[in-house]
Amino acid sequence: MRHFIAAYVSLVSRPFRTLLTMFGIVIGVAAIYAMISIGNGAKKMIIHSLDGINTRSIAITPIWTENKASRRTERRPFSEADIEEISRIEGVESVSGENSKEFSVAVPGADLKVGIDGSDAFYLRTKSMTLKLGRNLNETDLQSKALVAIIGSSVAQSLFGTNHPIGETVKIDKIPFTVIGVVEKHETNLSSRRDENKFVLIPRTTARARLMGGHASVKNHVEGITVIFEREQDFSRIEDDIEHLLRYTRGLLDSDKLNFRMFNFAAARNQMMQVQRVLSLLLGSIGTIILIVGGVGVMNIMLVNVTERTHEIGLRLSVGARRSDILWQFVIEAILLCGLAGIVGLGLGWGIIAVAEIIGEFKMDTGWSVAALAFGSSLFVGLIFGYLPARRASRLHPVEALRHE
Amino acid sequence: MNTPLIKTENLTKIYGRGAAEIRALDGVDFEIESGEFVAIIGASGSGKSTLMNMLGGLDRPDLGRMFIAGQDLGQMSNKALAKFRNETIGFVFQQFQLLPKKSARANVMLPLQYRRPRREDEKALAEQSLARVGMSDRIAHKPTELSGGQQQRVAIARALVDAPELLLADEPTGALDSKTSTDVMALLKKLNAQGITIVLITHDADIAAYATRIITMRDGKITADERTEKAP
Ligand SMILES: Nc1ncnc2c1ncn2[C@@H]1O[C@H](COP(=O)(O)OP(=O)(O)O)[C@@H](O)[C@H]1O
Ligand SMILES: [Mg+2]
Numbered sequence: 001m002r003h004f005i006a007a008y009v010s011l012v013s014r015p016f017r018t019l020l021t022m023f024g025i026v027i028g029v030a031a032i033y034a035m036i037s038i039g040n041g042a043k044k045m046i047i048h049s050l051d052g053i054n055t056r057s058i059a060i061t062p063i064w065t066e067n068k069a070s071r072r073t074e075r076r077p078f079s080e081a082d083i084e085e086i087s088r089i090e091g092v093e094s095v096s097g098e099n100s101k102e103f104s105v106a107v108p109g110a111d112l113k114v115g116i117d118g119s120d121a122f123y124l125r126t127k128s129m130t131l132k133l134g135r136n137l138n139e140t141d142l143q144s145k146a147l148v149a150i151i152g153s154s155v156a157q158s159l160f161g162t163n164h165p166i167g168e169t170v171k172i173d174k175i176p177f178t179v180i181g182v183v184e185k186h187e188t189n190l191s192s193r194r195d196e197n198k199f200v201l202i203p204r205t206t207a208r209a210r211l212m213g214g215h216a217s218v219k220n221h222v223e224g225i226t227v228i229f230e231r232e233q234d235f236s237r238i239e240d241d242i243e244h245l246l247r248y249t250r251g252l253l254d255s256d257k258l259n260f261r262m263f264n265f266a267a268a269r270n271q272m273m274q275v276q277r278v279l280s281l282l283l284g285s286i287g288t289i290i291l292i293v294g295g296v297g298v299m300n301i302m303l304v305n306v307t308e309r310t311h312e313i314g315l316r317l318s319v320g321a322r323r324s325d326i327l328w329q330f331v332i333e334a335i336l337l338c339g340l341a342g343i344v345g346l347g348l349g350w351g352i353i354a355v356a357e358i359i360g361e362f363k364m365d366t367g368w369s370v371a372a373l374a375f376g377s378s379l380f381v382g383l384i385f386g387y388l389p390a391r392r393a394s395r396l397h398p399v400e401a402l403r404h405e
Numbered sequence: 406m407n408t409p410l411i412k413t414e415n416l417t418k419i420y421g422r423g424a425a426e427i428r429a430l431d432g433v434d435f436e437i438e439s440g441e442f443v444a445i446i447g448a449s450g451s452g453k454s455t456l457m458n459m460l461g462g463l464d465r466p467d468l469g470r471m472f473i474a475g476q477d478l479g480q481m482s483n484k485a486l487a488k489f490r491n492e493t494i495g496f497v498f499q500q501f502q503l504l505p506k507k508s509a510r511a512n513v514m515l516p517l518q519y520r521r522p523r524r525e526d527e528k529a530l531a532e533q534s535l536a537r538v539g540m541s542d543r544i545a546h547k548p549t550e551l552s553g554g555q556q557q558r559v560a561i562a563r564a565l566v567d568a569p570e571l572l573l574a575d576e577p578t579g580a581l582d583s584k585t586s587t588d589v590m591a592l593l594k595k596l597n598a599q600g601i602t603i604v605l606i607t608h609d610a611d612i613a614a615y616a617t618r619i620i621t622m623r624d625g626k627i628t629a630d631e632r633t634e635k636a637p
Contacts (some may be wrong), residue, residue, distance in 0.1 A: 009506075013506055312504060313504070314502075315504070315515075316515070317461055317463070317487070317490075318461070318490060318496050318502075319490065319491065319496070319516040319563070320487050320488065320490045320492070320519040320520070321487065321491075321517065321518075321519045322484055322519070323483060323487075324485040325519060349406070397464075398458075398464075399458050399463050399464050402463075402498070
């Protein structure tokens with residue numbers, strides 16, 4: 001404690017030099033604190049963005065490609081047979097196919113444009129949705145092209161308000177459907193629709209025959225497939241199997257580009273996390289480099305200090321100071337200098353975080369552990385860069401030191 | 406007589422090697438009894454300061470041995486030597502060597518900072534010591550607020566704090582005018598009369614006259630050693 005007071009007095013007796021020396025450490029600590037907080041905040045945001053999303057799913061959609069003659073080919077849909085084949089791949093839990101289009105949905109007194117999803121019994125599961133009322137689609141519905149509908153919670157709210165919708169009739173593109181189910185309100189942070197609860201689910205066969213049909217070519221078509229697999233670690237193997245299968249059914253050569261795309265949330269998340277990690281590492285390194293540069297500044301000024309106070313060191317040795325006393329005196333002075341700078345740096349870093357939160361519109365993660373890490377690193381820099389000058393001070397010969405001018 | 410306070414045997418210190426070799430001390434033998442007031446005189450470069458640093462445990466001899474207060478300095482570790490300087494020796498320097506930003510009392514307390522174990526009555530000891538040199542009314546003054554003579558008194562108080570066995574003074578009046586020099590020498594004489602052993606370096610015969618014994622040095626050797634029974 002006494003050492004700290006002595007060191008403090010020594011520092012405040014040279015305020016300008018102390019402040020200048022602190023500058024590098026202040027910036028370094030602020031940078032480390034702010035950057036790790038921002039990095040952690042970004043990580044949390046990425047993880048949070050996938051809440052409510054099944055990470056054991058692959059979404060497959062056809063895409064435009066260019067063929068060899070550089071002519072754009074049609075977006076080629078999948079078929080019912082593809083669904084059959086994919087569901088036989090080992091490790092696949094369920095597969096659902098989907099054809100979607102927007103239609104007007106009406107009850108007496110209310111009319112609404114809603115995305116109609118023509119799908120199957122696995123639709124809800126692949127989207128991690130659950131039924132609130134009624135029943136799910138089944139095989140019979142698909143085979144008989146039944147005029148039944150399951151409605152999202154927003155649709156239920158808009159068309160029926162507080163009334164019980166099950167058994168009621170809704171007209172989709174003027175065709176009457178019976179409501180057999182209502183889906184529980186679902187919340188994710190990542191959705192292709194603006195309101196993910198605003199949809200109507202009907203059998204895919206019905207959709208093809210009654211709403212999106214007419215064209216012979218549309219007979220068997222499926223526009224999107226979602227696959228759920230049993231274990232997350234099987235992802236890449238299953239992805240390979242699906243790619244292999246679809247290449248075959250779509251007649252692609254090995255040299256051809258894929259004319260479909262597979263998307264997995266977990267893989268996407270991992271990719272985002274990877275980017276975030278690299279970014280955090282980069283930002284952290286910048287902070288560390290600034291801190292090291294600051295540390296070199298501290299070392300420099302401590303060396304100047306030792307030289308200027310050679311006389312004092314000689315005197316202290318002559319009245320009975322041990323070499324270790326001198327060593328500690330200067331090490332503590334450097335640590336205190338960096339510690340004070342660390343506190344200021346935390347304040348500055350906190351300010352940067354506050355501004356970044358306003359500009360970046362996301363919540364930073366300013367845990368105590370991050371603050372402690374940033375502050376601790378300033379003390380560490382004090383110890384490391386203060387040691388050499390302190391050692392030099394403690395090695396001075398008392399007679400030479402006293403004679404020094 | 407009982408064992409002397411200081412005893413040196415063939416004390417030798419060599420600076421430089423080969424052709425440039427300088428024997429700052431060249432086989433010095435002497436004894437000093439407790440309670441003596443010894444002046445060491447000699448021309449500049451005769452080895453006085455080197456001898457003094459040796460006696461104070463600030464430097465080690467290249468050859469020879471010395472015993473102070475029953476301790477063999479040549480055999481002591483750095484730590485033990487620091488303790489020896491702290492407890493047994495009090496130094497007074499020509500340039501006072503006070504810490505400029507500290508009060509007189511804080512300066513006098515400096516040796517106590519390195520006392521192991523720490524004493525609880527540091528302030529009281531420092532004030533007592535300042536009282537002994539007649540500086541009780543300047544306790545809170547900084548060195549810059551004191552005259553040269555007053556600064557040297559504070560330095561003497563620092564050397565005296567908690568009763569060392571030996572006071573070593575290297576030209577303590579070298580930076581003072583003759584009037585103040587006389588005051589400081591009178592103070593040292595008084596302290597010696599109170600029982601403290603003093604070894605003082607000077608090249609001024611008038612100053613040496615305050616001592617009870619005068620050792621003359623030349624080229625690192627003792628050339629004369631005489632006792633003066635002259636009254637102060
Ligand atoms: N650190 C040193 N390096 C080389 N020579 C030294 C050193 N210290 C003292 N000397 C030499 O030793 C001799 C004695 O010096 P010193 O004891 O200071 O004499 P005095 O105090 O009597 O003037 C001188 O010749 C001086 O040049
Ligand atoms: Mg000298």
